[in-house]
Amino acid sequence: MKIAPSLMNMGLLHVKDDIKQLDPYTDFYHVDIIDWHYVKNMCLSPQVIKEIRKVTDKPIEAHLYVDNLEEDLIDYCLQCGADIITMPSDIVGRSIHRFSKLIHVRKAKVGVFLNPSQPVSEIQQYSDVLDQLILLSVDPGFTGQDFVQGTFQKIANAKSYREKSSSDYMITVDGGCNQSNFKRLFDAGADALVLGRGLFDRNADLGTAISETYKEFTRLEAAS
Incomplete structure (x- = not known):
């Protein structure tokens, strides 16, 4: 599985130091952009991506919890250095x-996320344009929630549908992922957490936390 640190959890007063410690083990960074409308919370902005881009070469995902999403916000995220745009x-x-055409023309990747209440079948009409499918394992927009147990079956459903439809999206799980469920998520078929x-x-x-996590992921892969 790939490792995607959620930067809404990092210390904003020492971003550069945190990125330096995370970079050797990180596959891509996940930046939550929340507008107070899609859910009643606010978080990071495209400007944060612009600053992070100065201190890392790793891919950055702009994860848009945004209502009334329009091309100008997508374009701004790309200008700021986002490599992946994931949308509700x-x-x-x-x-x-x-x-997806706007994003792919800019050589970036396209993704959508499904809330816990949404079935994988919702993407069947456009799965061929997706590079990433995020399965939210908690309700959107707030950290610290309990992991929704139905996510394991949903991963299996997403994997099965990907094979049947000849799609090529990366299956990512977002929310409540920790040591207690890493193995089950790996066994279910998640590609990234x-x-x-x-x-x-x-x-x-x-530095210790990310190193230990990387070693655990490596052990899971070696044992499979």
Whole structure:
């Protein structure tokens, strides 16, 4: 599985130091952009991506919890250095082909996320344009929630549908991922995990936390 630290959990007063410790083990960074409308929370912005881009060459995902999503925000995220744009499936379904063309022309990747209440079948009309499918394992927009157990079956469903439809999206799980469920997520077929508190609260020393997580993922792969 790939490691995607969720940067809404990092210490904003020492971003550069945190990125330096995370970089050797990170596959891509996950940046939550929340607008207070899609869910009643606010978080990072495209400007954060622009600053992070100055201190890392790793891919950066702009994860858009945004209502009334339009091309200008997508374009701004790309200008700021985002390599992956992931969008709410319940908002962008009617515009996904137009948005995906805009993103792919800019040599970036396209993704959508499904809330826990949404079945994998919702992407069947456009799975061929997706590079990434994020399965939210908690309700959107807030850290610290309990992991929704139905996510394991949903991963299996996403994997099965990917094979049947000849799609090629990466299956990513976001929310409540930690040491207690890493193995089950790996066994279910997850390709990447977004790690928030499961990483940042694992050890007071972030370098130790990310190193231990990387070693655990490596052991799971070796044992498979």
